[in-house]
Amino acid sequence: MNPQYASLLIALPLLSAFFVPVIKAVSKKAVMPFLVLVTATQTGIAAWVFKEVYTTGKPIIVMAGAWRPPVGIDLYIGHFAALFAFIVAGISFFMAVFSWRAIKTEPVDKYAMLLMLLMLGATGMMATGDIFNLFVFMEITSITAYALTAYNKTGEAAEASLKYMILGGIGSSFFLIGLIMLYGATGTLNMAQLAQFAGSINPTVVQVGLGLIVFGLAVEAELFPLNAWAPDAYQAAPHPVTAMFSAFVVKAGLYAMARILYLMQSASGWHNVLKLLVIMATLTVFVAEFAALRQKDVKRMIAYSSISQVGFIALAFSLGSSIGVDAGVFHMMNHAIVKGLLFLTVGYVAVELGGSRIENFRGLGRRMPLTALAITIGSLAAIGVPMFNIFWSKVWIILAAVKANYAWAAAVVLTASVVEAVYYIRLIHTMWFSGGEGERIRENLAVGTIALFLVILILTIGVYPNYFWAVAQKAGADIFNVGQYIKNVPLMGVGS
Amino acid sequence: MLKRSLAIITLLIIGYWLAQGLAGVPFGQDKMLVGQYYLNHVEAQTGAINVVTAIVVNYRGFDTLGEVTVLFIASTGVAALLWGRKKKRTAKTEGSVVLTTGISLLFPFVLMFGGYIFIHGHLTPGGGFPGGATIATGFLLMYMAFISYEIPHGKFEVTEGLVGMGYVIVGLIGLAISGYFLFDWIWQTWHWGAGNIGRLFSGGFIPVIYTLIALKVGTELSGIIDNMLKEEVKE
DSSP, X not given: OOGGGGGHHHHHHHHHHHHHHHHHHHOGGGHHHHXXXXXXXXXXXXXXXXXXXXXXXXXXXXXXXXXXXXXXXXXXXXXXXHHHHHHHHHHHHHHHHHHHHHOOSSOHHHHHHHHHHHHHHHHHHHHBOBHHHHHHHHHHHHHHHHHHHTXXXXXXXXHHHHHHHHHHHHHHHHHHHHHHHHHHHHSOOBHHHHHHHGGGSOHHHHHHHHHHHHHHHHHHTTOTTSOTHHHHHHHHSOHHHHHHIIIIIHHHHHHHHHHHHHHTTTSTTHHXXXXXXXXXXXXXXXXXXXXXXXXXXXXXXXHHHHHHHHHHHHHHHTTOSHHHHHHHHHHHHHHXXXXXXXXXXXXXXXXXXXXXXGGGGTTHHHHSHHHHHHHHHHHHHHHTOTTSHHHHHHHHHHHHHHHTTOHHHHHHHHHHHHHHHHHHHHHHHHHHHSOOOOOOOOOOHHHHHHHHHHHHHHHHHHHOHHHHHHHHHHHHHHHHOHHHHHHHSOOOOSOO | OHHHHHHHHHHHHHHHHHHHHHHHSXXXXXXXXXXXXXXXXXXXXXXXXXXXXXXXXXXXXXXXXXXXXXXXHHHHHHHHHTOOSSEEEOOOSOOOHHXXXXXXXXXXXXXHHHHHHHHTTTXXXXXXXXXXXXXXXXXXXXXXXXXXXXXXXXXXHHHHHHHHHHHHHHHHHHHHHHSSTTOOHHHHTTOTTGGGTTSSSOSTTHHHHHHHHHHXXXXXXXXXXXXXXXXXXXX
């Protein structure tokens, strides 16, 4: 099949989102099944793209309008984008199924549209090969995220969304200014061509430009001190949306940051930007872990835990070594699965019991045994217990940090894991060993199946990590090996 | 006081740093790598004589598709957040005589002017976005002049969806014909309007897409106005 059909990854969610008003005019009940159908189809396409890229070993370059870059915009669907387009689509599919059960607030048709567009935005951010196009997709992702955060229409939700919008707006304008500086210095927006020119740009311009871009993306990537919006937004957003935020929206921001950083690696002063990022990442881990310890609301606690894990990923990316990037990608993958599971199950409990306060989890092991079991496995995985998937990626991150002479950063990761163990074990204890009243609740089959699938995935990666580590290494090389990236993009000889 | 002076000092440091960076950007020098290519080839490759439009809709059409989506999200988001089971207009005073008489006479002309802007997008400055905004202005003036005026909300929403799909479908037809998404099949495959460059019936799919965009922007902005002006009434 023509590899250009990979552009359907962008075209399908768009077409479907535009189609929703028409469906709603016919029958309102058809909206949610349609959402599930679209996300399932998207998962199918993404699976095909994944298979194509990983069997041929070559990236798919989608050229919009048949214009060769840098004249036109290209999508670079390499090992990384293929893997994450698949993860994004898969998680969206699961959350679409969960939304069918969990979303009762009107207007559901608008919710379905926004969900599809969130999926579209994150896929686009990870796939694009043009830095301005990245900005456009970032806007799509973040504006959808603002709207979805406020979707429940409570006071809290409005406040969280407003906070997010203000910080996000500042972040995007920083990003845009940084982008303009790079464009002004090179005259091109194509990522591959920017990488070619990186060495010859005035060093101050690169440092300021990259600094602005990193700062701008740090809002989406939830890095300290620009992540103040995150816990509120995670808590206020509808449960399936929170899972999507944690599983791939923040990942898209992190990826964009890593991609732009490594593209510019031949620029002078590059290592200073990395050092700044290492400090931001460790602070993110540290602050978020201790904040999580104090939470009385389970959803909020997991939100903080998610932020700290994001800090790990950022740390791995900012080490500047190939093994660090591989470990970061591996952790991104594992974290998407684990936090997808945790937010799904905790959200499900909140839907059934009317809130995610810690009191509701008392005796959950008796009331909803399967859900409680899934939360337990998710928690153990998040701590980094051996035989679960996150153990491996944490080990790789620590090894990479030690190798890159950041032993203190490795120590921070270990300390953070201890703190993490404290509050997750407290949660497990509350669920299984503290009384609690209430009837046994019949658990939903669809949600249970998804949770079971994710649990099996966690255990499979935990026991047989080799295949997944190899995939992560390929995806990591896609980001780290810029020379190969430039070679893969069929640049036409404009200007160079 | 301490807080404020700290803030000022931080701002000064950031400002100095930014200025340093900006000073290093070679403004005014010839950095027309890609730009020169567009200028040299625009007529032959797109059939449009307005280079900006050709870049926006054709060369970098992917960005424009994204921008259309951003606006769509904005209108969807507003509709989602201001949703009410039953919404009505609650304005109490009618517009002044000047406004009501003026807009009754001018309304068709405002729409026509908007239409003119987007139909000539590939020839003159403007295009789908300003054209659509002009059309929405017409509806805004109607809302301001008359307290009971309402757009046919449901129909506008369906139109918005359909024209959006139209844009993607134009792109998908390109994918089917030539194997590339957003390929300009009207110009590059059919060579339609080749003897007509600089006049209305030329420019490949640019006028088609701009018409779709204008309808979309017009209905979207009118929808936002409608959502913001109406208030929920208790049953």
